[in-house]
């Protein structure tokens with residue numbers, strides 16, 4: 457629940473990590489069924505924490521894109537039903553734009569125009585944000601998202617799910633210079649990412665190169681920590697380097713970073729270092745607003761102020777947002 461002054465009155469997150477852990481990744485059908493079971497208790501709990509009644513709600517924000525179709529549908533159906541029953545406006549929110557907006561919420565003031573960077577389990581997207589509702593997609597990954605790479609590398613190393621926090625924890629006792637993993641596209645101007653080569657390099661380091669004469673170095677605890685630290689260093693070098701290029705190419709002086717991977721402390725430190733060298737104002741969402749949450753849907757207030765409400769026959773737009781894909785232009789327009 458968010459009030460007009462963007463104060464978070466309550467924020468309830470029904471994490472599903474426990475349900476997906478044994479599979480090492482999100483299983484779509486399990487996710488949507490869990491949404492069905494949890495959506496009403498989550499709404500009730502957020503009203504309770506905010507000490508509000510359903511009748512106090514003035515507008516409803518719902519993420520309609522991008523994402524898994526089943527999960528989006530559950531949220532949209534609940535939101536439409538409430539909007540109809542309460543007779544309040546419905547606002548369709550883009551989940552990725554909301555990740556950038558988490559920085560605006562934390563700042564407590566207008567921070568646009570800016571470069572927005574969302575680094576999550578599904579996306580590694582750079583935006584040129586002229587205003588809070590006018591985002592141009594200027595870069596994305598051509599294969600895996602950064603968070604996905606963290607999750608897959610953690611699986612290769614056998615250290616748990618979700619991978620990001622596990623890698624950060626284990627990397628703390630490793631040597632980031634132990635193995636020189638590839639930094640794909642870092643030396644090129646294009647605002648594109650690729651993490652599948654890095655992931656394969658980790659796989660070969662752990663299991664050995666197929667057909668090679670020598671076997672891999674035994675996987676001791678220290679070796680796992682060194683691989684985790686070296687992987688983290690390589691992935692984050694690329695993420696930070698591309699932010700620098702985006703700032704320079706678009707001549708922006710403000711950078712907003714959100715999404716689950718922005719919870720990574722090494723990433724946050726490197727971003728701060730880069731931003732001060734570029735004389736750039738940096739906004740990183742606080743950890744509680746980096747990973748998925750509903751509070752960042754406060755971007756709906758910006759849309760509502762511009763009359764961007766949704767009709768009750770609106771549908772979800774599932775899938776991933778990729779620069780060259782079909783969905784690149786489907787961010788809310790002002």
Ligand code: KG4
Pocket residue numbers: 575576577578579602603604606607618619620621624715716717718719720721746747748
């Ligand atoms: O934004 P998010 O919560 O969900 C999506 O919309 O995808 O991002 C989840 C991703 C996962 O891949 C997870 O491994 C990663 O964020 N993540 C991290 C950290 N915490 C979460 N990656 C690196 N370091 C972390 N501390």
Ligand code: ZN
Pocket residue numbers: 551555576715716747748
């Ligand atoms: Zn997300």
